[in-house]
Each structure stands twice: as C-alpha cells, then as structure tokens.
Amino acid sequence: MYNSFRKKMFGGDNVVNLSDVRYLPRWIILVIDIIILIISLFLSTYIIEKITRSEFIYHNDKIIIFAGVIFSNVMFMYIFKTYAGIIRHSTFIDLFKLLISCFCTLFLVGSANIICEWVTGKEFIINPFLILYFIISFMGLFLFRLYVKEFFHIVREYRRSTLKKRILVLGIDEQSIAIARAILDNPSLPYHVVGFLTQRTDSKRAYLLGKPIFAKEKIEENAKEELLIDGVIIIKEMMSKDEMNSWVNLFLEKDLNIFKAPSVQKLRDSDFAGSIRNLQIEDLLNRKPIKIENEEIKRRHFNKNILVTGGAGSIGSEIVRQVAQFNPSLIVVLDQAETPLYDIELEMKEKFPHVRFKFVLADVSNRHRIEPLFQAYNFSMVYHAAAYKHVPLVEENPHEGILVNVLGSKIIATLSSKYKVNRFVMISTDKAVNPTNVMGASKRAAELFVQSLQNVEGNTTKFITTRFGNVLGSNGSVIPHFKRQIEAGGPVTITHPDIVRYFMTIPEACELVLQAGTMGQGGEIFVFDMGEPVKILDLARRMIKLSGFEPNIDIKIIYTGLRPGEKLYEELLSDDAKTLPTHNEKIMISKDPTMEFLEIETLVNSITKASLRMDKVEVVKLLKIIVPEFRSNNSIYEVLDK
Incomplete structure (x- = not known):
C-alpha cells in the first residue's frame, strides 16, 4: 500500500485513487479484528454492569477470563480463516464464517462455564454476558466489513460518475424506466443517470429507481452549470415530431448533449452499449414512413x-x-x-x-x-x-x-x-x-x-x-x-x-x-x-x-x-x-x-x-x-x- 501511495504522490499522477489501493496484509486484518473483539468485550462488560449492578465474573482474576474469551474467539477465527478474504469484496460466505466463529466461541466458553458449575458448583461468568458479547462482537466484525465494502463501493461509483456523462432520461413511462435501469445495471456504459425529466408538474418530489424527477420548467429556468448535467437520453419512438422538436430546441439552447436510445423492443434484439448514440439531424427530419402494401x-x-x-x-x-x-x-x-x-x-x-x-x-x-x-x-x-x-x-x-x-x-x-x-x-x-x-x-x-x-x-x-x-x-x-x-x-x-x-x-x-x-x-x-x-x-x-x-x-x-x-x-x-x-x-x-x-x-x-x-x-x-x-x-x- 505504501508503494502505491508513494507512486501516486511522487509520480506523474497526483491523485490518490482509493479504489486502486492495494489489499492490506491478512495479519493486519486479524489485528483489527482482535481490537474489535477487545472493544466488544469492554462494551459488553459496561452494559452488564449497568444492568445487573453486581458482579458477573466469579473468578479472582478478570484478566484471565477475558483473555480466555479473546483467545477462544481468535482461535476459531484462525480455524475458519475469517481474516483471509478481501474485505472490499466480502460475500455471504465471509459473513457466514464470522457467524460460525463467534457461535463456536459462545459454545466453547459456555460449555466450559457449565462444566465449571458441575465441578465447583459455581459458574466463572454469567451466561447473559456471553450472549451479549457474542452479539456485539459479531455485529462489530460484520459492520467493519460492511463499512469497508461500502466505502470502496462509494469511491468506485464516485470515480465512475466523475468520468461518465451525467444524464437525465426523458420520460417517466415504462420504456424510459427500462432504459434507465439498463444503464444503471451496466457499469461499463459511459453514462451516469442522475434523474428523469418530464413535462408533468406533479412529480417534483417523486423518485424513480432512487433518482429524482425533474420538471421541464427546471431545465428552462436553470443554466447547464446549475443543473450539473451533461445531456439527456431520449427515446425517439415515444414522441411525435413536434414534441421531439420542442425538446431538442430546449436542449440545444441549454447546450446539452442529446443521446438517442432504442425502444425496449429493439433493445432486446441488439447490443445496448452500441445502440445509444448521439442524436443525428436525420432523426429530426424523419417523418412517419409510407404505409407499404x-x-x-x-x-x-x-x-x-x-x-x-x-x-x-x-x-x-x-x-x-x-x-x-x-x-x-x-x-x-x-x-x-x-x-x-x-x-x-x-x-x-x-x-x-x-x-x-x-x-x-x-x-x-x-x-x-x-x-x-x-x-x-x-x-x-x-x-x-x-x-x-x-x-x-x-x-x-x-x-x-x-x-x-x-x-x-x-x-x-x-x-x-x-x-x-x-x-x-x-x-x-x-x-x-x-x-x-x-x-x-x-x-x-x-x-x-x-x-x-x-x-x-x-x-x-x-x-x-x-x-x-x-x-x-x-x-x-x-x-x-x-x-x-x-x-x-x-x-x-x-x-x-x-x-x-x-x-x-x-x-x-x-x-x-x-x-x-x-x-x-x-x-x-x-x-x-x-x-x-x-x-x-x-x-x-x-x-x-x-x-x-x-x-x-x-x-x-x-x-x-x-x-x-x-x-x-x-x-x-x-x-x-x-x-x-x-x-x-x-x-x-x-x-x-x-x-x-x-x-x-x-x-x-x-x-x-x-x-x-x-x-x-x-x-x-x-x-x-x-x-x-x-x-x-x-x-x-x-x-x-x-
């Protein structure tokens, strides 16, 4: 990671791209996990003490009990290799390994607690503490991975969106939604959908696919720089010639790029990446074709x-x-x-x-x-x-x-x-x-x-x-x-x-x-x-x-x-x-x-x-x-x- 950072800082490119940072060594991940376990242990202790207001460890040395719990947890994490996966690419399997290792820790320490009670007639720790520790430690390990994964996802998306053209999709009908979904589902396309555009005025606060809906008047009243968009995608087949000319005149006035997408019917039969193209003058001059017998x-x-x-x-x-x-x-x-x-x-x-x-x-x-x-x-x-x-x-x-x-x-x-x-x-x-x-x-x-x-x-x-x-x-x-x-x-x-x-x-x-x-x-x-x-x-x-x-x-x-x-x-x-x-x-x-x-x-x-x-x-x-x-x-x- 240091070499990557050094190359970015002292090479020709002064931008440190976090999405390209090398993976951390596995031992560092294990150390972070141990720190999370220790924090979980002290947090569980604090909560139990506040709830019970009495002793919950029946042993002369708390450090030994805490060390035993942490050791058990680390042992199972090592057995199941919970630290071996690449966190930014974590999957359900990695989550399942965490759950098993924490559960095995609970089972082992809980079993030892029961055996101790059979032998000495007294537990060395109360079981509610173990259950609370199991929940908090699992959530801590899980959230750590989730936040790292989401962080890199946000960085990648931000990088992509800055390199892609920020576009609106014209229309809020099923065809427009299908085109927008296809773009959103295809990260290789050079377009980033930031919203939908409609002539209707009753959809200002509504969202489609998590994206806002803009009214035509917003485009009319604001400059391109204020809108923070590069262009608009239209579906030509969904509009009359007069409607399209009206919209195109507005977009050209605002210096927006105009892209033409195929209809959903044509989309199924063609390569989507190659079917979105700049609107051509021929598209504006086309008329309804002759009916052929x-x-x-x-x-x-x-x-x-x-x-x-x-x-x-x-x-x-x-x-x-x-x-x-x-x-x-x-x-x-x-x-x-x-x-x-x-x-x-x-x-x-x-x-x-x-x-x-x-x-x-x-x-x-x-x-x-x-x-x-x-x-x-x-x-x-x-x-x-x-x-x-x-x-x-x-x-x-x-x-x-x-x-x-x-x-x-x-x-x-x-x-x-x-x-x-x-x-x-x-x-x-x-x-x-x-x-x-x-x-x-x-x-x-x-x-x-x-x-x-x-x-x-x-x-x-x-x-x-x-x-x-x-x-x-x-x-x-x-x-x-x-x-x-x-x-x-x-x-x-x-x-x-x-x-x-x-x-x-x-x-x-x-x-x-x-x-x-x-x-x-x-x-x-x-x-x-x-x-x-x-x-x-x-x-x-x-x-x-x-x-x-x-x-x-x-x-x-x-x-x-x-x-x-x-x-x-x-x-x-x-x-x-x-x-x-x-x-x-x-x-x-x-x-x-x-x-x-x-x-x-x-x-x-x-x-x-x-x-x-x-x-x-x-x-x-x-x-x-x-x-x-x-x-x-x-x-x-x-x-x-x-």
Missing part, C-alpha cells in the same frame, strides 16, 4: 427476374436490399462504378445468401452491352436508378449528362418495351420541375420520353416515374458534406442563407419507388408529400449544435454563392401541373404536359448526336427546346434564354 409488392417480385440500374448507388442499392426481401428468382444489379458495385455484391451475398444475384459492370448508354441482358433474363420489373445527379458537374459537362440521363433512359425504357417487361419504374428528381440546370432538365427530358412510350402501338409495359427531393445520407448530399466539414473544425459552407430544400430518407425514397411500381397503371409521374421544406442554414446550425459546438463561434458558417444552375427553392410540381390523389395519402399523381413519341424521339436523337460531338452549347439549346420551361440560373447558358 407488402403483399402486393411481394406478389410483383416473388420468383420474378428484376433489373436495377444504378444498383450500386444510394437509391439503387437500397432498392436492391428491399427487393431481396421478397425472394425474387434473380436480381441483376447493373452499375458502371466498379468499387461500389463490388461493395454491394459482398453485402448482398452475406445478407441474402438464398437470393440469386448477377452483378454487371456496364454503362446504360451502351445498348450493345445492355440488350443481351434483356434477351437472357426475361425481366418482370425494371428499376431505372442510373443517372448523373450532381448539378455543378453536369452543368460543366452537359453532353455527358445527356448520354447517361437521356440516352441511357431511352435505351433501358425501349428495351423494356421491346422485351415485354411488365413494369418499368424510373427514379426522377424534384429538380426536373421548372429546371434551372442541365441536370434537372435532362431528367425532365427523360421523363417525357418514358411517358411517351406508354401510348406507342404494341407496347404492353407500364411506364412509371417517381419524383422526390433530396435524400438524406445519399452520396454527395448536403448532410454528409456538413458532417465532414464539422469534423474538420469548419467552416461549414452554404451557397445562400435563404436556400431551402425538401428532404426524405433513403428507405422512404425506395418505399415510394416500390409502392409506385405496384399502384401505377402506366404513364404516371408519382410525387411524394414531403412535408415542409427545410432551410439549409437552420439545418447547418442544428448539426453544429448537435455536434457539441456553437455556430459562428466554434464552427464558422460562410456563404459561397449559388453554384451554376442552382436555385433557392425546389419544386415537386410544375406550375401548370395538376395532382390527383391516390389511395395512399402520402402519394399523388402529377399531371404534367406530355409529348408525342415521334416528336420526343426526334429531339432525343438530335441531342444525342450533339452530345457525341461534345457540342455543349448545341446540347443545351436542344434541351431548352425539349423542356421549354428550362431557364438557366447563375450559368453561362443564361445567354441562350434571351
């Missing part, structure tokens, strides 16, 4: 051959994951990006070993490479997710955007019609509505061509288009970009303080695609009720705060100006479009203007030739003819609109 979707995919173009991308790979759940006969995953295609191949073979996959490295604009797939596999469903989508890059390379987004869509769609594919579902974008950039206009041109095929004589394929906004977490989207900037210490770059966007999650987007594939009758453009648009500046500020920083203090926000082709507000419907409801309240049909097949085919052939010549200006000119509402914004092609 799984039976109808399963019928469309079960034992069928499915093609997914762009199958290694954010949307395409999620479509592959969801379709694989319905046990199709074959999924052909097509993409021109080698590494992502290999990654999705490894993932699918691990997650769905019973499903047959074929992974094809190919460009959708190469008809000679694509048509053999249609000849060989007799596809029932085609999901066309392959596209160039980054606005500035396509603005600089319009010919490449046309070859993939327009020619590629034309090839996949016409082959679907030629080989009698039951349904063709194309993934489009809200940037196709009143486009201000080449990317959005190219997707609108693809929409027009796909729609025109529906009414071509002899066609039996149902051509369906889905249109939605920005997808959270997709490759190149704003949220991963902001996360990287925050992790790097800033600054966070925003093109314009007033820019707004619609957001949805990748699973939501793909559920829309699957649902549209089952409910469409051909020629429709399905749009999704995406709720309220989100101001990108507010999004950035929240992300910075959720990361534990202060906007424009710890992490700067700077404005870079609108990029070529970028606009402040995205739209899901064109000005002259009308919407029709569907049986799903979250999905509508947009009735946009259409073009006849021969007209759009002629224009597409012309723009394809211009793209192959890499004549950028001619490409954009023709694109503005195909999409009359296309008005370039903050782009070199604005001169073409005059």
Whole structure:
C-alpha cells in the first residue's frame, strides 16, 4: 500500500485513487479484528454492569477470563480463516464464517462455564454476558466489513460518475424506466443517470429507481452549470415530431448533449452499449414512413427476374436490399462504378445468401452491352436508378449528362418495351420541375420520353416515374458534406442563407419507388408529400449544435454563392401541373404536359448526336427546346434564354 501511495504522490499522477489501493496484509486484518473483539468485550462488560449492578465474573482474576474469551474467539477465527478474504469484496460466505466463529466461541466458553458449575458448583461468568458479547462482537466484525465494502463501493461509483456523462432520461413511462435501469445495471456504459425529466408538474418530489424527477420548467429556468448535467437520453419512438422538436430546441439552447436510445423492443434484439448514440439531424427530419402494401409488392417480385440500374448507388442499392426481401428468382444489379458495385455484391451475398444475384459492370448508354441482358433474363420489373445527379458537374459537362440521363433512359425504357417487361419504374428528381440546370432538365427530358412510350402501338409495359427531393445520407448530399466539414473544425459552407430544400430518407425514397411500381397503371409521374421544406442554414446550425459546438463561434458558417444552375427553392410540381390523389395519402399523381413519341424521339436523337460531338452549347439549346420551361440560373447558358 505504501508503494502505491508513494507512486501516486511522487509520480506523474497526483491523485490518490482509493479504489486502486492495494489489499492490506491478512495479519493486519486479524489485528483489527482482535481490537474489535477487545472493544466488544469492554462494551459488553459496561452494559452488564449497568444492568445487573453486581458482579458477573466469579473468578479472582478478570484478566484471565477475558483473555480466555479473546483467545477462544481468535482461535476459531484462525480455524475458519475469517481474516483471509478481501474485505472490499466480502460475500455471504465471509459473513457466514464470522457467524460460525463467534457461535463456536459462545459454545466453547459456555460449555466450559457449565462444566465449571458441575465441578465447583459455581459458574466463572454469567451466561447473559456471553450472549451479549457474542452479539456485539459479531455485529462489530460484520459492520467493519460492511463499512469497508461500502466505502470502496462509494469511491468506485464516485470515480465512475466523475468520468461518465451525467444524464437525465426523458420520460417517466415504462420504456424510459427500462432504459434507465439498463444503464444503471451496466457499469461499463459511459453514462451516469442522475434523474428523469418530464413535462408533468406533479412529480417534483417523486423518485424513480432512487433518482429524482425533474420538471421541464427546471431545465428552462436553470443554466447547464446549475443543473450539473451533461445531456439527456431520449427515446425517439415515444414522441411525435413536434414534441421531439420542442425538446431538442430546449436542449440545444441549454447546450446539452442529446443521446438517442432504442425502444425496449429493439433493445432486446441488439447490443445496448452500441445502440445509444448521439442524436443525428436525420432523426429530426424523419417523418412517419409510407404505409407499404407488402403483399402486393411481394406478389410483383416473388420468383420474378428484376433489373436495377444504378444498383450500386444510394437509391439503387437500397432498392436492391428491399427487393431481396421478397425472394425474387434473380436480381441483376447493373452499375458502371466498379468499387461500389463490388461493395454491394459482398453485402448482398452475406445478407441474402438464398437470393440469386448477377452483378454487371456496364454503362446504360451502351445498348450493345445492355440488350443481351434483356434477351437472357426475361425481366418482370425494371428499376431505372442510373443517372448523373450532381448539378455543378453536369452543368460543366452537359453532353455527358445527356448520354447517361437521356440516352441511357431511352435505351433501358425501349428495351423494356421491346422485351415485354411488365413494369418499368424510373427514379426522377424534384429538380426536373421548372429546371434551372442541365441536370434537372435532362431528367425532365427523360421523363417525357418514358411517358411517351406508354401510348406507342404494341407496347404492353407500364411506364412509371417517381419524383422526390433530396435524400438524406445519399452520396454527395448536403448532410454528409456538413458532417465532414464539422469534423474538420469548419467552416461549414452554404451557397445562400435563404436556400431551402425538401428532404426524405433513403428507405422512404425506395418505399415510394416500390409502392409506385405496384399502384401505377402506366404513364404516371408519382410525387411524394414531403412535408415542409427545410432551410439549409437552420439545418447547418442544428448539426453544429448537435455536434457539441456553437455556430459562428466554434464552427464558422460562410456563404459561397449559388453554384451554376442552382436555385433557392425546389419544386415537386410544375406550375401548370395538376395532382390527383391516390389511395395512399402520402402519394399523388402529377399531371404534367406530355409529348408525342415521334416528336420526343426526334429531339432525343438530335441531342444525342450533339452530345457525341461534345457540342455543349448545341446540347443545351436542344434541351431548352425539349423542356421549354428550362431557364438557366447563375450559368453561362443564361445567354441562350434571351
């Protein structure tokens, strides 16, 4: 112990951690026990003398009697090794050994007292004294061990609590109590529950699991330093979107960390330590998911051959994951990006070993490479997710955007019609509505061509288009970009303080695609009720705060100006479009203007030739003819609109 203390005092660490002090030698424990026995003996003597007010030892020398009692006690303690255990880790066995040694002492001395009475006709000590000594000595030895054990427990807990994040659990329902109990029962977790938080005002003096309950007003009225807490754990599934936003705004205002815990149902099936994480901005933007008619979707995919173009991308790979759940006969995953295609191949073979996959490295604009797939596999469903989508890059390379987004869509769609594919579902974008950039206009041109095929004589394929906004977490989207900037210490770059966007999650987007594939009758453009648009500046500020920083203090926000082709507000419907409801309240049909097949085919052939010549200006000119509402914004092609 001295060496440990010396190391702490004269080493680099000046803090003596009592919970790490070495165990005392066993002989010291025995000496302490003997001292407790002596104290118990004198205490018993004092009590007996006060009660009886007469002699209780019938022997000329009290010291001999007392020494005999102590010797007997020490002898049995040695026999049962009561001093051998580590006191701070005492168990019921150690308690039982103490009880036996004290009882044996009582039995031995009591027996000697009875024998003495038989032989001499007189006891050498009264029996009530022996019983009192037995009780006091046992309690003294027991309390010594109990106090040492509790002392080290308190020191360990104090040390843990100082190293852990002090948190409140939001809610006082069964789910919240279960989460709190799980944290309390798991000392390895880096959280220390100090109480519960509720909106109710009638629970101020109540306790749960020995922890106080705080009302919301206490958080509102006090600063973080006065509250002595680091953060709050919430269960997202237990709250509505408005409730969660209200609480999150309060916590961010108080600079509290916000942690998300799983529901109890999910907790049973997962690793609890890894399931508590910092609340992400995606959690605040999530909405109630679309209701999916799984039976109808399963019928469309079960034992069928499915093609997914762009199958290694954010949307395409999620479509592959969801379709694989319905046990199709074959999924052909097509993409021109080698590494992502290999990654999705490894993932699918691990997650769905019973499903047959074929992974094809190919460009959708190469008809000679694509048509053999249609000849060989007799596809029932085609999901066309392959596209160039980054606005500035396509603005600089319009010919490449046309070859993939327009020619590629034309090839996949016409082959679907030629080989009698039951349904063709194309993934489009809200940037196709009143486009201000080449990317959005190219997707609108693809929409027009796909729609025109529906009414071509002899066609039996149902051509369906889905249109939605920005997808959270997709490759190149704003949220991963902001996360990287925050992790790097800033600054966070925003093109314009007033820019707004619609957001949805990748699973939501793909559920829309699957649902549209089952409910469409051909020629429709399905749009999704995406709720309220989100101001990108507010999004950035929240992300910075959720990361534990202060906007424009710890992490700067700077404005870079609108990029070529970028606009402040995205739209899901064109000005002259009308919407029709569907049986799903979250999905509508947009009735946009259409073009006849021969007209759009002629224009597409012309723009394809211009793209192959890499004549950028001619490409954009023709694109503005195909999409009359296309008005370039903050782009070199604005001169073409005059």
